[in-house]
Amino acid sequence: MGNSIVNTRDQRFVLYEQIGIDKLFTTDKYSGFSRDMVDMVLTEAEKFAVEMLLPAYDIADKQDPATFKDGKVHAPVCFQEPYRRYCEAGWIGPAVPVELGGQGLPMSVFAACLELFGAANYAFQMYPGLTLGAASMIATHGTPEQVQKYALKMFSGEWSGTMCLTEPGAGSDVGASRTSARKLPDGTYSITGTKCFISSGDHDLTRQIVHPVLARIEGDPPGTKGISIFIVPKYRVEADGSLGKANDVVASNIEHKMGIKGSATCTLNFGENGACTGELLGNEREGIKIMFQMMNEARFGTGMQGLDFASAAFEHAVQYAKERIQSKKIEDFTNPAAESVAIINHADIRRSLLWMKAHVEGMRAMNYFIAYCIDQEHCAATEEEKERAKGFVDLLTPICKAYCTDRGVEICSLGMDVFGGYGYCSEYPMEQYVRDVKIATIYEGTNYIQSLDFVGRKLGQNKGKNIMNLFGEITKIIQSAKSVEALSSYAVHLENAMNSTIALTMRLGQWAKSLDYIIPVMNARPLLMIVGDVVIGWKLFEAAIIAQEKLAALYARLGVNEAQGRALAKDNSEVAFYQGKLANARYFASNVLPTIDGRCACIGLTDKTPVEMAEESFSV
Amino acid sequence: MNIIACVKQVPDTEAQIKVKADGSGIEDGQIKWVMNPYDEFGVEEALKLKEKNGGDVTIVSVGPARAMETIRTALAMGADKGIHISDPALDNADAFVTASALAAAIKGLPHDIIFCGQRAIDDDSGQVGAMLAELLGIPQLTLVTKLDFAGSSVKVIRPIEGAQLSIETSLPCVVTAQKGLNEPRYASLPGIMKAKKKPVDVKNAAALGIASDVKAKVAKVVPPPARAAGKIICGDDAAQKAAELARCLREEAKAI
Ligand SMILES: Cc1cc2nc3c(=O)[nH]c(=O)nc-3n(C[C@H](O)[C@H](O)[C@H](O)COP(=O)(O)OP(=O)(O)OC[C@H]3O[C@@H](n4cnc5c(N)ncnc54)[C@H](O)[C@@H]3O)c2cc1C
Ligand SMILES: Cc1cc2nc3c(=O)[nH]c(=O)nc-3n(C[C@H](O)[C@H](O)[C@H](O)COP(=O)(O)OP(=O)(O)OC[C@H]3O[C@@H](n4cnc5c(N)ncnc54)[C@H](O)[C@@H]3O)c2cc1C
Numbered sequence: 001m002g003n004s005i006v007n008t009r010d011q012r013f014v015l016y017e018q019i020g021i022d023k024l025f026t027t028d029k030y031s032g033f034s035r036d037m038v039d040m041v042l043t044e045a046e047k048f049a050v051e052m053l054l055p056a057y058d059i060a061d062k063q064d065p066a067t068f069k070d071g072k073v074h075a076p077v078c079f080q081e082p083y084r085r086y087c088e089a090g091w092i093g094p095a096v097p098v099e100l101g102g103q104g105l106p107m108s109v110f111a112a113c114l115e116l117f118g119a120a121n122y123a124f125q126m127y128p129g130l131t132l133g134a135a136s137m138i139a140t141h142g143t144p145e146q147v148q149k150y151a152l153k154m155f156s157g158e159w160s161g162t163m164c165l166t167e168p169g170a171g172s173d174v175g176a177s178r179t180s181a182r183k184l185p186d187g188t189y190s191i192t193g194t195k196c197f198i199s200s201g202d203h204d205l206t207r208q209i210v211h212p213v214l215a216r217i218e219g220d221p222p223g224t225k226g227i228s229i230f231i232v233p234k235y236r237v238e239a240d241g242s243l244g245k246a247n248d249v250v251a252s253n254i255e256h257k258m259g260i261k262g263s264a265t266c267t268l269n270f271g272e273n274g275a276c277t278g279e280l281l282g283n284e285r286e287g288i289k290i291m292f293q294m295m296n297e298a299r300f301g302t303g304m305q306g307l308d309f310a311s312a313a314f315e316h317a318v319q320y321a322k323e324r325i326q327s328k329k330i331e332d333f334t335n336p337a338a339e340s341v342a343i344i345n346h347a348d349i350r351r352s353l354l355w356m357k358a359h360v361e362g363m364r365a366m367n368y369f370i371a372y373c374i375d376q377e378h379c380a381a382t383e384e385e386k387e388r389a390k391g392f393v394d395l396l397t398p399i400c401k402a403y404c405t406d407r408g409v410e411i412c413s414l415g416m417d418v419f420g421g422y423g424y425c426s427e428y429p430m431e432q433y434v435r436d437v438k439i440a441t442i443y444e445g446t447n448y449i450q451s452l453d454f455v456g457r458k459l460g461q462n463k464g465k466n467i468m469n470l471f472g473e474i475t476k477i478i479q480s481a482k483s484v485e486a487l488s489s490y491a492v493h494l495e496n497a498m499n500s501t502i503a504l505t506m507r508l509g510q511w512a513k514s515l516d517y518i519i520p521v522m523n524a525r526p527l528l529m530i531v532g533d534v535v536i537g538w539k540l541f542e543a544a545i546i547a548q549e550k551l552a553a554l555y556a557r558l559g560v561n562e563a564q565g566r567a568l569a570k571d572n573s574e575v576a577f578y579q580g581k582l583a584n585a586r587y588f589a590s591n592v593l594p595t596i597d598g599r600c601a602c603i604g605l606t607d608k609t610p611v612e613m614a615e616e617s618f619s620v
Numbered sequence: 621m622n623i624i625a626c627v628k629q630v631p632d633t634e635a636q637i638k639v640k641a642d643g644s645g646i647e648d649g650q651i652k653w654v655m656n657p658y659d660e661f662g663v664e665e666a667l668k669l670k671e672k673n674g675g676d677v678t679i680v681s682v683g684p685a686r687a688m689e690t691i692r693t694a695l696a697m698g699a700d701k702g703i704h705i706s707d708p709a710l711d712n713a714d715a716f717v718t719a720s721a722l723a724a725a726i727k728g729l730p731h732d733i734i735f736c737g738q739r740a741i742d743d744d745s746g747q748v749g750a751m752l753a754e755l756l757g758i759p760q761l762t763l764v765t766k767l768d769f770a771g772s773s774v775k776v777i778r779p780i781e782g783a784q785l786s787i788e789t790s791l792p793c794v795v796t797a798q799k800g801l802n803e804p805r806y807a808s809l810p811g812i813m814k815a816k817k818k819p820v821d822v823k824n825a826a827a828l829g830i831a832s833d834v835k836a837k838v839a840k841v842v843p844p845p846a847r848a849a850g851k852i853i854c855g856d857d858a859a860q861k862a863a864e865l866a867r868c869l870r871e872e873a874k875a876i
Contacts, residue, residue: 002634002652037816040692044807052806090809103809571638573650 003050004319005119005312009577010361011042011112014368017550018543021372024106027379038109041094045113048089049120052082057121060262061432066203068254068264073202076262079124083205087157091117092128093135100139100147101155111304111371115364118308122436123262127160127200129301134161134212137294138231141282149237150210159208163294164195164232164268172449174288175224179215179270184277191215191232191278192271197443201266202234202251208243209234212294213270213278214287229287230278232270248276259435295444296397300370302444303400306408307363309437313415313430314356320419320428321349343418352418355591356411358584362536363404365543370396391466395458396535402450402525403532405440412437451524454531459505467505474498474538481541484548486582490589494537497596501534504600516606523603530599537593540585547581554578621675622730625666625699626722626752627659629683629690630742643840655690658737660804661797666735667698668802669769676700678729682710682721688820695815696807702820703729709825714836719751724828726756731792733774738763738796749796759793765800 002008015021016035024030060066060076067074075083086092095110096102117125135154139147153159170176179193193215195201202209211232220226236244248271255265270276282290321344329345332338343349369392376389416423416430423430441447459467478498481491504527511519520527554575555565569576631637635651655663666677677699681687684706691702705721713721726734734756739746753760765784766777775788776795807815825832851868855861869875 002632032813034816036689036692037812040689040696040807040812040815041809043693044696044809044812048806085806088808089806094809103813105809 003046004315005049005054006046006116006308007311007315008042008046008116009573010364011115012039013543013577013581014361014365015108015112017546018365018539019108019368019372021106021108021375024108024372024375024379027381029104029379030106030375032104033106041105041109042112042116044089045091045116048086048091049116052085053117053120053124056082056124056262058429058432060121060123061259061436062426065261066254066264068251073204073251073254073264073266075127075203075205075264076123079127079205079262082121082124083127083157086128092157093132093155096132096136096139096155101152106372107374108368108372111368114301114304115308115311115367118304119312121262122305122308123260126260126263127203127205128157130163130200130298131157131159131161133294133297133301134163134210136297137212137290138210138281140293141290142231146231146279146281149241150231150233153208153241154210158206159210160200160203160206161210161212162198162200163291163298164198164201164211164213165291166197167194168196172446174214175222175227177214177216177227179213181215181217181228181230181278183217188277188279189215189217189230190271190274191230191276192274194267194269196267197255198266198268199263199443201264201268203264207235208237209249211249211268212281212291214291215278217284220285224288226285227287228284229281229290231281232276232278236277248273258438259432260439296393298444299397299401299450300367302440303397303402303404304367305440306401306404306406306437307360307367308408309433309440310356310360310363310404310408310411313412313433313437314353314360316429316433317356317415317418318344318353321353324420326420349418352414354583354587356414357580358540358588358592359407359411359536361543361581361584362540362588363407365539366396366535367400367404369539370400387462388469391462391469394461395454395466395470398450398454398458399528399532399535401444402441402447402454402528403536405437406447406529407532408437409434409441447528448525451528452521454528455508455520455524459508470535471498471502474534477538477541477545480545481585484545486548487541487544487585490586491541493589493593494534494541497534497537497593500597500600501530504530504603507604511606518608518611519603519606522608522611526599526603530596533592533596537585537588540581540588543581544585547578551575551578551582621669621673622732623666623669623675623677623735624726624729624731624733625659625663625677625679625694625735626737626748627663627679627681627690627694628656628737628740628742629653629681629687630656630740633657633741637843639841639843643842645838645841653686653689655693656737656740656742658739658741658797658799659735660737661799661801662735662737662795663694663697663699664802664804665767665795665797666733667805669733670698673769675732678703680722680725681705682713682718684708684711691820692815693807695818695820696811697805698811699818701818704820704822705824705828706822707824707826709832712834712838713832714834715745715747716751716835717830717832719748719755720830721825721828722748722752723755724830725823726752733769733791734794736794736796738798749794753794756792756794759789760796761787761789761793762796763798764795765798767795767801 025033056078059078064076064078093102094105095107098104131154135151138151154161165174167177181189181191183189213230213232214227216226217228233247234249236247238244250269251266252269253267322342324343325340326343327340328338329341373389373392377386380386412433416434419428419430422428478491478495481487508520511517569579632652632654638647640647670677679691679694679699679702681691682705688704691704703725705725736749750760761776763778764776768775773788773790778785853861853864
């Protein structure tokens with residue numbers, strides 16, 4: 001362990017042993033990479049996260065948050081130096097193609113770096129993270145001139161970026177946007193409107209800020225289909241690329257928030273003086289489609305936020321549990337001479353820690369797998385493989401976002417419980433974790449909006465092929481686990497959970513066509529969590545099967561049998577690590593997966609009380 | 621300018637060190653290895669000199685196969701090439717053997733200035749830099765916190781108790797780096813990508829014509845005794861507590 005935020009041994013396990021990213025290095029696209037190189041990238045990312053980002057985590061929350069003073073927005077002063085060095089070291093876009101100034105690194109490797117940065121200081125990571133998302137969108141959909149003019153300077157970090165969707169009257173319902181655009185004779189557009197909650201909307205880490213803004217061209221139809229997207233810089237850009245005069249984009253305030261206080265959340269007024277111009281990105285009325293590229297990346301990033309905090313909270317909780325002495329062991333309770341022990345000796349603390357560990361490692365495996373599927377989209381040999389990989393990305397992105405953030409909040413809260421009263425106080429980071437992680441269930445589309453997308457679109461996408469491919473993969477793992485003695489009796493729980501889930505998804509189609517259509521709409525969140533748990537179970541079993549093989553090899557090398565091998569965990573960290581993987585699968589199979597049958601049954605009852613009861617009955 | 625920086629791979633300061641059951645050394649299979657922090661200052665200073673005055677930076681390291689990672693890290697920071705002195709015969713090298721190996725490798729290279737860390741954080745011997753200078757027959761400037769290069773000479777600052785020495789010498793020389801000399805850069809991603817293609821020569825003891833005649837042998841490695849629990853002196857009367865503290869310090873801790 002060591003760094004107190006992310007288990008880097010597990011990161012490498014997922015990348016090398018579970019996913020096997022070495023397969024990528026044999027493809028043309030990633031042939032320049034090797035494991036040595038990836039190791040070095042991970043080592044440097046960890047070093048940077050721990051030395052540069054982590055020290056500013058608490059400061060940017062308490063003494064030095066983002067501020068609004070004299071009409072100007074300031075990022076935390078303690079972010080300035082880390083931001084400069086982050087850009088210098090090339091961390092904005094490692095996975096960006098070399099032609100655009102990146103290093104063409106596999107996304108799966110970058111995901112591991114992102115976990116380190118986010119777990120060290122998520123509020124910081126939002127500035128470069130949004131810049132990357134906005135720049136990538138311009139690189140994909142912009143003209144060559146726009147790429148040259150904006151994207152390159154953003155990938156280098158010289159300029160930063162945002163995403164401007166939300167308005168006071170248009171939150172979840174993006175189509176209600178009232179920001180308008182009027183075409184000017186020179187082909188640019190005059191933009192007028194107010195956006196709120198814009199992360200990094202204004203700050204002083206960079207002079208220029210490039211805003212992708214959703215707006216409706218005058219006369220275009222209402223709703224999402226009438227929305228276009230514009231590139232609106234804070235300062236106008238001269239023909240030679242230098243910065244000209246201000247572009248009438250004014251931050252009128254920043255929000256005072258529960259957490260991520262280092263991130264400036266701004267209200268932005270565009271064109272208050274009629275002098276804000278923007279360039280169209282892509283075609284007219286394709287704004288939502290284009291913005292979806294950035295939104296999908298940002299949803300993955302937000303799911304990573306859930307994982308980041310869960311990981312940091314878990315690592316801290318384990319450490320604390322080993323140090324905090326409180327209460328005797330249960331078997332010594334009546335013995336007055338017995339000494340109190342570290343709380344990690346208590347069954348309830350162990351149960352909590354293992355619940356956290358299984359979820360953290362399962363989510364890590366799921367998220368890196370999604371990133372790996374993105375890599376496969378780029379390098380798969382056949383169209384069929386590409387489509388399959390893309391299907392997994394589409395299907396799993398809302399799960400990544402909603403599942404990891406809901407569980408992330410629970411894990412941080414449980415981590416605080418392990419700390420007792422001290423967890424609630426600010427001398428430990430637990431209370432900040434709880435506050436900082438919560439926003440992730442809300443922004444980037446609330447977890448309900450994710451769930452609706454999952455149930456309404458993603459489940460049936462590609463004629464249901466994506467979800468069937470997923471169940472196909474899970475079935476393979478169930479079959480393998482059944483043939484591993486250490487896992488066979490547990491694998492049955494994964495099988496039952498998956499079968500209940502399949503049966504439930506079959507009924508969704510019928511409900512959709514009947515008066516019961518409200519059932520999946522109302523239960524979208526529990527539905528997403530059910531599939532999420534099955535996916536986590538799948539990843540934990542996949543890991544456990546590998547761990548069992550590695551353990552057998554280790555025991556053979558050390559010349560010990562299973563029983564003797566188990567006792568080695570104390571002194572041999574590899575043995576301990578792999579045994580932990582078996583524990584994950586067994587615990588999750590025994591304590592989480594069996595609940596799925598009951599949860600499916602609940603939805604199957606098609607009870608409609610929440611929608612049938614009178615509004616007045618909620619509270620009189 | 622021909623600049624050389626010597627680096628050693630050492631256990632991470634955060635690593636949990638376990639002593640081998642037979643006391644012959646530490647369990648080295650499961651710990652994280654890093655570049656000796658004092659060597660990082662040396663590498664950084666070498667890179668700064670190169671950036672200002674041109675030339676190239678060669679990294680030299682004595683160590684087992686895994687030490688290659690540390691050489692690559694220095695190359696990713698911006699050094700140009702490396703020499704890896706790797707030989708099982710050198711596994712138990714002491715400071716003298718290490719310095720001899722470095723000297724043998726460096727002798728054959730053009731060198732204007734050679735950087736070492738002032739000591740390595742693993743065995744804390746602090747001798748290699750000085751021995752290397754002696755073996756090469758050139759001046760040594762140790763524990764340096766500031767360095768100015770002026771064509772054919774260097775001027776450095778070395779702190780001593782309550783004051784600092786300003787020392788000047790002609791080149792070539794050996795400089796051992798102390799904390800405060802600079803702030804080492806992070807390896808950049810483009811640097812990491814390029815590092816793979818930079819040349820590293822691997823040499824064994826025979827190729828350098830050296831033998832492993834250690835002058836210091838490790839008799840036994842033992843972990844420090846576990847720290848005993850602290851003691852809290854209770855009571856309401858400050859004078860009484862102070863007296864008790866003095867008694868404890870004298871009779872129990874034997875500190876006064
Ligand atoms: C710190 C922070 C940073 C942010 N950063 C950005 C940013 O950079 N760019 C940006 O554009 N936005 C940003 N946002 C805005 C964020 O994306 C929105 O807050 C979010 O989309 C929800 O919109 P809303 O707040 O208007 O809530 P509402 O849309 O009012 O939702 C309130 C509740 O109603 C539910 N609801 C809404 N519609 C439905 C429906 N049809 N069916 C069922 N339930 C529904 C929601 O799920 C939610 O629970 C940020 C917000 C915060 C707090
Ligand atoms: C804001 C605040 C207000 C408070 N107000 C008061 C007050 O007015 N009066 C007062 O007397 N106290 C007060 N407290 C103290 C509070 O009651 C304690 O923090 C609480 O009892 C937990 O004790 P602890 O913090 O020492 O945690 P610990 O006892 O160290 O517990 C840490 C973790 O270990 C677990 N644990 C401990 N022993 C066992 C065991 N045997 N088996 C299994 N698990 C175990 C706990 O459940 C917990 O998860 C307050 C605390 C706070 C933060």
